[in-house]
Amino acid sequence: MLFDEIKIFMRHGQQFIPDVTKVELAPLFRGRPEISASITAEEAGVAQQLCPTGAIGTSPASINLGKCVFCKECHFLFPEKIRFTNDYKIATNNPDRLIIKAGDNSPVTLDADLVRKEIKSFFGHALKLRQVSAAGDNACEMELNACGNVNFDMGRWGIEFVASPRHADGLVITGPISENMAQALEICYHSTPNPKLLILVGTDAISGGIFADSPALNRDFLNKYPIDLYVPGNPAHPLTFINGVLELTRGKR
Amino acid sequence: MYKKIKNNGIIPIAEIPVLEYPAFADEVSHLLDSSACHCVNYYAVPFNNRLQYFCFIANDETNDICILSHQTENSPEVKLESLAKKHFALHIFEREIHENFGIQFDGHPWLKPVRYPFNRADKNQVPDNYPFYRIESEELHEVGVGPIHAGVIEPGHFRFICDGEKVLHLEIHLGYQHRGVEQLFIKKNSTLQRCILAESIAGDSVIGHSMAYAGLMESLSGKQANDRLSIERVVAMELERIAIHIGDTSALSTDVAYQFGQVVNEALRTLVINTTQLWCGNRFGKGLIRPFGTHYPIDAMLADKMLATLKDVGERYLQITDRIYNLTSVLDRFETVGEITRKQAEKIGAVGMAARTTGLKRDIRHSHPFAGYHHIAYEPVLLTTGDVLARGFLRKLEVEQSLDLVNKLLERIKLIDIPSEKPIFDLKLQPSQLGISLTEGWRGEICHSAVTNEQGEIIHYKVKDPSMHNWMALALAVRNQEISDFPICNKSFNLSYCGHDL
């Protein structure tokens, strides 16, 4: 019996990713987009028409990662002008940096000036987070669970999800925030001791995504409290989340 | 007096006979008396000032879907005799109609809110005053859990009535996840927007729901997808099933503290969802399913890569599950825990794998085939004990069966010379039709249906996730169990909150 387990164990091998900053994801992974400087206003206008969530701007041509659901249809329309790289490091704390402009192929980074002073000293060594799914579709939730699995192993930095907001250093919100969850979310936020982080994961949480204009949402919560990190994606990839959180709390990648 | 269509069939609304309610009730009741039949959906569509009701009853032996209809005024004054009194499986549909339009169902055992939709008939009904069942007793106590749970999962509220450690009754109150999906299907008028919506109904069933949507749009447009695409779609369906079943095997191991089973399965699940990512760039298959075509055809090179990974996964999954299901410490926690009987499953209208663990053969792939399942001799695996062990072990058997199927199809795709088509977003839907599209997601049957007006615009859209039927199975399964066994019971069903709440 034990022998069977050893056999399985040998084949299981080492699973954790040694350096989460340098993973080469599948070539088709839809990460940070790049828009060619040669895109015309007219082309951008056509892409804007197609875009399901109004993520595309025209002057200059741009994609707002907070609204984009990464369907890649704009690329299929203008394969030469818009492409999606497999760069998964797209989390930031500055909403302006979520907007990728034509001709700007630089990486998405955090804005050091906006990081609150206490974050590094309080959360730089260990971080306990409470996750609240507020009408999330369970895709981001599964990816957040995956952050702690044998592959991504976020626990190695002392970062983990805890069972109660009272034990947490911050909230991680997924989903577009339904009216029916608004109150529970608010209560959860107030149950979390200060100082606390507020992190939005996934396009649905950041902008409402495809649900943005639904009368079943109530996103007032987001106007009331400061947001420390935006983690785009549909769903956000575990590496996007982990790198974003590490940069926020430790100032490095 | 009713019409029959097949899965992915459409029918002009005008051809569906509208019965008087007593005749409708008789016909429905008569059909449901047969054990081959179950109700896949029953809902009301507002037309002018009236409501037209459509009831879809699937006959698993003849592959037909019977459509029955009746009409009433659209007013909370309307009172109908409840059909759930005799056929309990209809309880959830009558509750939904009551919640949406205020229609009364006399004699309904449990006419409670379903999901508190934003457009509900009675705005005084709010999640805070959900009418829980109570037992006045000094000996019993209540335990409330949620809406926010301890783990990273979706919200819902569970209210237990316990006698000491023993659960007498569990009531599940949902609705927190309501996003107005069905209304958005009508409001959003681009096909692409609707594709994104379908993919977002339940992130663990992206393929199941987006394929139901695509199938519906294809039949309403009057054309079908080509054979290559049909086969690729089966591969997508089965990959989703494999990934979730392996993930659930991991989670079940976690809940009984068998950490080795947890981590090995975690790693295997990663391999499977990364295969989907290799294929289409998204670990859950978002962006993969589009009407009439795909941006991501499988070529021979990709097929070979997928085959190699899946072979490895298959071998290792077999090894670890052999271990899990031979460990006394695991079996002791799973066996005879959280049982539901075949009789209960039939009564509540259970679907999918929850039904199949009680010996009840409900599987759309077999009974009402869609996409490439038409060309596959597929026979569902059945177990009979209906306990946590059966729900765990069925996953193992289904993973093996699905891997086998995917392997065969990938080999076939390598030889196929039908060209791959691009998706079509500019759809012309036929006017004044009703269409229905069923798929078998990993949980069970998913149903999308739509009604078009004279201009061919969608004026009504209805989504049913298998969780609609199966939440009741969880409530029954935990009766007389220790409350500490609730997590494994819950995990063994792994039902969808957002799929239910829409």
Ligand code: SF4
């Ligand atoms: S990939 Fe993003 S920007 Fe492009 S069409 Fe889709 S949602 Fe819009």
